[in-house]
């Protein structure tokens with residue numbers, strides 16, 4: 001039986017708001033989005049009020065989750081920014097970090113990191129990011145995760161690319177996550193990885209219309225309400241770009257480091273520089289740059305052509321003082337295996353491409369150990 005928005009509203013009528021009236025009469029609810037057994041909506045309040053509303057958000061989520069037929073309820077507490085609003089705190093000096101209040105009130109300290117929470121059982125979370133889409137970020141994130149697993153680490157993969165989650169396709173996962181007795185989502189086990197994707201919960205089309213604060217809230221839920229188990233590394237496939245949503249995410253996720261994926265073209269390198277600046281802004285160490293589609297390798301004769309002016313990322317990394325983690329050729333077998341849901345590190349572990357990803361994974365692990373040791 002499908003849940004209707006009206007059923008959700010009926011439940012929410014039983015939740016009292018801090019304004020002394022029912023939540024449904026407080027004028028704060030967004031449209032109720034129902035997608036099969038999953039319900040999403042947001043509560044929009046003034047920035048100054050978010051502290052008082054957090055409990056209501058949790059109650060609303062619990063009330064909706066208790067409706068028979070609902071398996072996932074995601075409720076975001078969003079604060080609309082109003083430039084003239086005296087309650088809206090000014091940006092921190094020189095940083096311009098967007099203040100997006102979702103589940104918690106802002107931290108008292110000036111550090112963006114104060115907002116982060118550690119995930120129990122997960123030793124390190126790293127981001128794989130790119131300045132723009134289509135550079136092979138997700139393919140790299142997945143094969144990097146598999147490379148880390150091949151090094152004997154316990155690895156999880158979180159697809160946080162809410163604007164176009166591609167990990168379901170790249171892993172061939174079609175099932176939905178099960179829930180534990182305490183309603184945590186169980187990641188899907190595939191290729192020895194614990195995999196969770198926004199794409200398991202929403203269809204790609206509905207993912208597109210999510211607004212920034214809701215994205216952040218959804219990611220928090222992916223981190224907090226998922227039974228990750230014991231992991232050495234959780235690899236987060238970030239949404240492409242370096243806009244406000246990404247910056248907020250970089251603040252939200254308790255990151256120990258970031259890997260930037262770039263193609264050799266100039267434009268992409270400019271974008272990669274922006275990515276670097278973004279992580280520096282929020283004090284996340286950049287573990288290094290990976291050059292993807294670095295050179296073309298002919299599938300027939302193996303000959304190599306530098307169609308994009310190969311080597312740009314290596315030079316750029318040197319110039320910026322960031323480690324260069326390695327170069328991955330543009331090769332048919334990487335595209336085919338990715339798009340068929342059989343990533344190359346898994347489907348051809350003895351081949352040259354798997355070896356490249358494992359080498360990159362080794363550099364990432366070493367860099368991570370170094371940076372953790374020095375903080």
Ligand code: ADP
Pocket residue numbers: 130132133134135136137138139140166240292293328329330331332334335336338339
């Ligand atoms: P992004 O996450 O940056 O949008 P994807 O990982 O989804 O990019 O990759 C975009 C497309 O490029 C996919 O079809 C993928 O199979 C292909 N691709 C990625 N890396 C390579 C590569 N090194 N060689 C060939 N094709 C690749």
